[in-house]
Amino acid sequence: MSMENNSAAPNSEPPDENGLAVLSGFQVFLESGLREIGGVLRRFETSRCEVLVLETVPGNPAALLKMVVTHPNEGRIILERAGLAFTDYRLVGVVLPDGVQPLLRILLPLAQGNVLVRATHSVLFPGKKRLAVLLEAEPVARAVEILLTHGFNLVPPALLDEETQG
Numbered sequence: 001m002s003m004e005n006n007s008a009a010p011n012s013e014p015p016d017e018n019g020l021a022v023l024s025g026f027q028v029f030l031e032s033g034l035r036e037i038g039g040v041l042r043r044f045e046t047s048r049c050e051v052l053v054l055e056t057v058p059g060n061p062a063a064l065l066k067m068v069v070t071h072p073n074e075g076r077i078i079l080e081r082a083g084l085a086f087t088d089y090r091l092v093g094v095v096l097p098d099g100v101q102p103l104l105r106i107l108l109p110l111a112q113g114n115v116l117v118r119a120t121h122s123v124l125f126p127g128k129k130r131l132a133v134l135l136e137a138e139p140v141a142r143a144v145e146i147l148l149t150h151g152f153n154l155v156p157p158a159l160l161d162e163e164t165q166g
Contacts, residue, residue, distance in 0.1 A: 025068040029085040053121040093155025
């Protein structure tokens with residue numbers, strides 16, 4: 001495996017405890033449950049924010065909507081203007097390596113390092129033509145450290161701001 005690395009470079013996103021920037025997603029609280037999803041998504045129709053990841057966590061009667069968008073600062077503004085209750089959550093983006101079992105090659109070192117991976121989301125960045133995986137991992141700083149040590153290419157947060165510009 002190559003040891004070259006395009007690691008996450010700090011930008012306007014909040015850094016984690018080690019000073020490394022990570023990707024930011026949103027957890028939106030839907031008081032009336034899943035029937036609110038259409039209204040939330042329609043707010044992004046006329047923006048340049050592309051929805052990359054969408055996950056629903058149904059509840060009774062409320063629900064949680066997890067999403068990752070390009071242009072996260074603009075996505076934050078859209079959610080604020082809508083008056084929606086939301087929080088940020090952090091993800092680590094990793095370019096899938098070539099070869100056999102690429103996701104497994106990423107997950108095994110994390111498991112061996114006692115990093116909990118709650119969810120994985122595969123994403124094809126349109127302008128880059130490379131498949132990446134976004135990991136909901138805890139602790140984030142340890143996940144980044146392990147991935148960098150094993151030579152994986154991390155997705156820099158600035159990439160989310162580049163996607164619809166070209």
